[in-house]
Amino acid sequence: MKIAILVAMDKELELVLAAVGPTSQLRLGDTVYHTAPYGRHELIIGKAGIGKVNAAIATVTLLDNLHPALVINSGVAGGVGVARPLDVVIPTSIAYHDVWCGPGTEPGVADGMPARFGCPLDDEHISGLGARAGLLASGDIFVSSAAEVERIRSLYPDAVAVDMESAAMAHACHMRGVPFICLRVVSDTPGAVDDNAAQYSDFWTDAPRHTFDTLHRLLQIL
Numbered sequence: 001m002k003i004a005i006l007v008a009m010d011k012e013l014e015l016v017l018a019a020v021g022p023t024s025q026l027r028l029g030d031t032v033y034h035t036a037p038y039g040r041h042e043l044i045i046g047k048a049g050i051g052k053v054n055a056a057i058a059t060v061t062l063l064d065n066l067h068p069a070l071v072i073n074s075g076v077a078g079g080v081g082v083a084r085p086l087d088v089v090i091p092t093s094i095a096y097h098d099v100w101c102g103p104g105t106e107p108g109v110a111d112g113m114p115a116r117f118g119c120p121l122d123d124e125h126i127s128g129l130g131a132r133a134g135l136l137a138s139g140d141i142f143v144s145s146a147a148e149v150e151r152i153r154s155l156y157p158d159a160v161a162v163d164m165e166s167a168a169m170a171h172a173c174h175m176r177g178v179p180f181i182c183l184r185v186v187s188d189t190p191g192a193v194d195d196n197a198a199q200y201s202d203f204w205t206d207a208p209r210h211t212f213d214t215l216h217r218l219l220q221i222l
Helices: 010-020 052-066 123-128 146-155 166-176 196-205 210-221
Strands: 002-007 024-028 031-038 041-047 070-079 093-096 135-138 159-163 180-188
Touching: 002 010, 002 052, 010 031, 010 041, 010 070, 010 210, 024 052, 031 052, 041 052, 052 070, 052 166, 070 166, 070 210, 093 166, 135 166, 146 159, 159 180, 166 180, 180 210
Parallel strands: 002 041, 002 070, 070 180, 093 135, 135 159
Antiparallel strands: 024 031, 031 041, 070 159
């Protein structure tokens, strides 16, 4: 199967490439994609950039030019009090926490899109990979306070983590009819400590390679 793996940041890209081994490179626009065989799969690995616009552009460019059968987003996420730092989250659904199209519309719903984007893995498969299931709430903000977490949980009581790209990637995949899986490791918990930005920075010191052990196991069952 041809599988694309998209990340947001160079640190995440370096961890994935180290786990995969030698790759070839090709450029589409401003993005360099790395390709490699991996077991019975052909992988395409690229950095989308931070935020929804970067994520959407990179995903659509990838889908329209390289035609993967599946897109996986791998990286980090913020906790909301359910998943703890270094927990791996594979959401069963993904939704925007910062979208509202005005009176008469439902918060979180982009025009013409579902309220939640689904994942092709069920709770049993996710648990078997040692990950947490649930909803991942996504929006263009680095969540850094307990008040922001509470606002998001008021919208989505079943949220397990937050990020800045996955809903835009899921949105693009939904429009192109390509399945999407998100796999994220929790880096910090906003409001749980005085400075979660520092907690987030310290997280990278540990280089959470077990996230990519989970990615390896996921690729084995696909």
